Amino acid sequence: MKILLNNNPEVLTGDAMTVSELLRHKNFTFKMLVIKINGTLVKKSEYDTAIIREADDVHVLHLISGG
Amino acid sequence: MTTDQISEILKNRKVGIAGCGGLGSNCAVALARVGMGTLIVADFDVVSTGNLNRQYYFLDQVGMKKTQALRDNILRINRQVEVVMHDIRLTRENIPSIFNGCDIIVEAFDLAEQKEMIIETILTEMPSVPLVIGLGMAGWGMNDAIHCRRSDNLYICGDEISEISRELPPIAPRVGMVANMQANVVLEVLLNSEK
Numbered sequence: 001m002k003i004l005l006n007n008n009p010e011v012l013t014g015d016a017m018t019v020s021e022l023l024r025h026k027n028f029t030f031k032m033l034v035i036k037i038n039g040t041l042v043k044k045s046e047y048d049t050a051i052i053r054e055a056d057d058v059h060v061l062h063l064i065s066g067g
Numbered sequence: 068m069t070t071d072q073i074s075e076i077l078k079n080r081k082v083g084i085a086g087c088g089g090l091g092s093n094c095a096v097a098l099a100r101v102g103m104g105t106l107i108v109a110d111f112d113v114v115s116t117g118n119l120n121r122q123y124y125f126l127d128q129v130g131m132k133k134t135q136a137l138r139d140n141i142l143r144i145n146r147q148v149e150v151v152m153h154d155i156r157l158t159r160e161n162i163p164s165i166f167n168g169c170d171i172i173v174e175a176f177d178l179a180e181q182k183e184m185i186i187e188t189i190l191t192e193m194p195s196v197p198l199v200i201g202l203g204m205a206g207w208g209m210n211d212a213i214h215c216r217r218s219d220n221l222y223i224c225g226d227e228i229s230e231i232s233r234e235l236p237p238i239a240p241r242v243g244m245v246a247n248m249q250a251n252v253v254l255e256v257l258l259n260s261e262k
Contacts, residue, residue, distance in 0.1 A: 032183045
């Protein structure tokens with residue numbers, strides 16, 4: 001399937017994948033993340049169940065300290 | 068837009084600022100200078116000498132509550148600003164009530180955990196309110212790396228890579244750049260919605 005990941009086209013195998021699977025696939029190992037699918041926030045407790053499908057617009061924001 | 072037209076719009080606007088450190092103190096002062104009507108600011112911390120390398124406080128304010136010191140500094144610049152200070156640690160529970168009625172909110176925390184907390188809270192509890200976050204401003208140089216981008220109602224200012232550490236401390240120039248960039252986004256959102 002094709003999705004948009006942080007505004008860039010991304011081709012993934014299969015028709016669907018959970019957020020956890022995407023993070024493993026992309027080696028996103030950061031602890032502090034904010035993830036949105038089509039503009040809707042995905043809570044940490046939903047990473048194993050929230051499904052990413054064809055044409056979804058996925059944003060993964062990596063949070064770092066400083067301010 | 069003339070200065071008078073800008074003032075006329077901003078005097079009826081309310082901005083929330085979450086944190087009074089390097090980002091929050093500098094952003095609040097910039098917004099006070101341009102005549103924001105109301106600033107709702109929250110922080111629980113006290114001014115220390117280590118803060119003076121980047122935060123908008125003075126030597127004679129060391130030991131004061133940041134909320135009190137920042138209120139004094141803002142009112143020395145512009146007496147027309149209504150400054151509402153909350154000497155409190157912001158949480159998922161109190162953020163919606165403290166920032167109730169704000170047209171836009173500025174995230175000005177230090178720790179990544181806190182940034183994550185307020186983004187999740189605003190996106191869940193107050194999704195229609197724009198949130199401007201500061202992300203990545205440690206160190207020096209690299210002017211070009213600092214940028215601003217938008218993801219729906221979330222505005223991200225910073226280089227998104229420079230995390231603070233012992234070897235890469237937060238210091239005045241880059242912290243001030245990001246704080247003023249956040250203030251600039253606030254103006255862009257508030258003034259452009261009037262066109």
